[in-house]
Amino acid sequence: MTSDTSRLGFYLLLAPILLWLVVLIILPHIGLFVVSISEKIGPREYETGFGNYAAFFTEPLYWRTFARTAIMSIVATALTLILGFPIAYYIAKLTRGRTKTTLFLMCMIPFWVSELVRTFGWMILLRETGVISNALQYLGVVDGPVEMLYNDAAIMVGLVYTSILFMVVPLVTTLDSLDDSLIEAGYDLGGSSTSIMREIVIPHAMPGIVSGCIVVFMLSLGNYLTPILLGGKDSLWFTGMIYTQFITRFNWELGSAFGFLLLALSSLVVFVGLKLSRQSLTETMGRT
């Protein structure tokens, strides 16, 4: 009797997540996959085949954009980690009480504003008639207005800025759980700051580093707004390309194939990343 009731309770609790997974994730992906393997051979005439995927590999623009997106996302992830780690270490280990809360809040506050507004903020700073350009002219560093928008550096700045919180939060959580006495023990046994960072702090923070990197990489790879607004028309971001196929060209078949390739790419990079850092997904996600 009791086991029946508890089993019913278990399924009832499981129902929302199952519903969410099936209706919002699995079903659309099956639909997308079906669309992606239909080739258009005439008006309203379709044939099953992998022609859309073949088109991706035969057209250099497509796979070059694809590779560019992947590499830029990896670089953005690395930059976010390099910038985020000292911030997280400072918040978690070198501050206490109110200062800690305040600093943590200061990291969060920008994220209360919509991403679109924040990106426009960067445009106001970086554009030809923007704040930085004017300031440089006023100081006499440059003669004429400088355009700092619409290049890869601007995209990179935007990507790092948008995703740094998602790196700092898991890092602060894991670094917080590092007992101070472990660091002291490291010094006591003759360790230098570098060797303690390398042998004690980073191995301990590894699950946080990996989960932060996974999230930031996914966010960068799937980001649409930042590359388009800061990188302009020539930003060549793969999500932009998917958008074009779906909305501008009405080529849902190719767009779906692109979508699946992006999914495959992100899964592959995460898999390789986990293998390289010798972490398991369950451990990484379970710890943070």
Added chain:
Amino acid sequence: MVPFLPCEGAYLSVPHPDLVCSDLTKDFDAFRAVDHVSFEVPQGSFFSILGPSGCGKTTLLRMIAGFQSPTSGDLRIKGKSMIGVPPNKRPVSMVFQHLALFPTMNIGDNVGFGLRQRGVAKSEIKKRVEEVLERVGLPGVSQRRIDQISGGQKQRVAIARCMVLEPDVLLLDEPLGALDLKLREHMKVELKSLQAAFNTTFVYITHDQSEALVMSDNIAVMNRGQFEQIGTPHDVYHAPSTAFVAGFVGDANKIDAKVIAVNGAVLTLASEGGSEMKIDAPSGGLSVGQRAQVFLRPEAIELATGGDGVNVSGGVVESVLFNGANSSVTIKDQSGNLLKVALPQTGNFANLRQGDSVFTRWDPKQARCYPASGN
């Protein structure tokens, strides 16, 4: 303030004690955590600092380890001043309260950590790690993870991790606190024998008097940032030099009294309830009319069925506390004072019950008497 009293000539016969603290003081803003502490620890001895929590013993230990710098005073290890020397350059190692073993490394890497920092060759590290693990009685565990060994084994790994570096002084910060009672009793004996085997100077801090009494060659009793007494466990227990030591180390009946007569070394005092007692002990120059505190150990009091003599009084059993070999009874005397008395383990008085009438008797030499202080 109690001056530092070398209790034995041994203190002075050693030319270079391993650890010397002179007038060590540490202030945190307005609060003085360690107040002009001076002591010496001879090579190869087990020195304990015993005190209640908040007495400054952890601060003192952290100053020796180098995690905190003293406000004033000097700290010398093997004759060299350690002021301004960072913790990773000091010839001391520390066993932390929760051991602080690195969970991301296996046992071998934990023990070898210090040697790796010194740039010792890999094969040499492996050899020395195996050696030291064998000495602490854990051969062949170097490939295991930290969470695969028991609490007592972790303790030994933590000691091995320090001892492999052959420090001049090993500091231990209440490392037995997290263990259960049975294991703690066992580890006390084991720590002492490890110390004897390594012949390294141990400085051990604890609030547990039994740990300090069992293991130490010398004990410093600390209170409010100052050392109240330094001496052998025997001295600290049987000849406490201050009221605090008498009350803190071991069990004691504390009786507030007033001196009514002084006859050489023998004092006659009257308790607040009016009963008289005679004490033959160093009393620190108490004079007639002064208020005093008398400390009397429960095991120094004898039970009797009747009798006459010095310090004999009749009373009624208030309660019997059965605790195996440490059983005791509380006896209320005619003037209403409560006295805790150890129950003799010879079988006499085994049938003592609440409400029974008994006599108590104690030797005037067994009590200690101190001038009453503000606290």
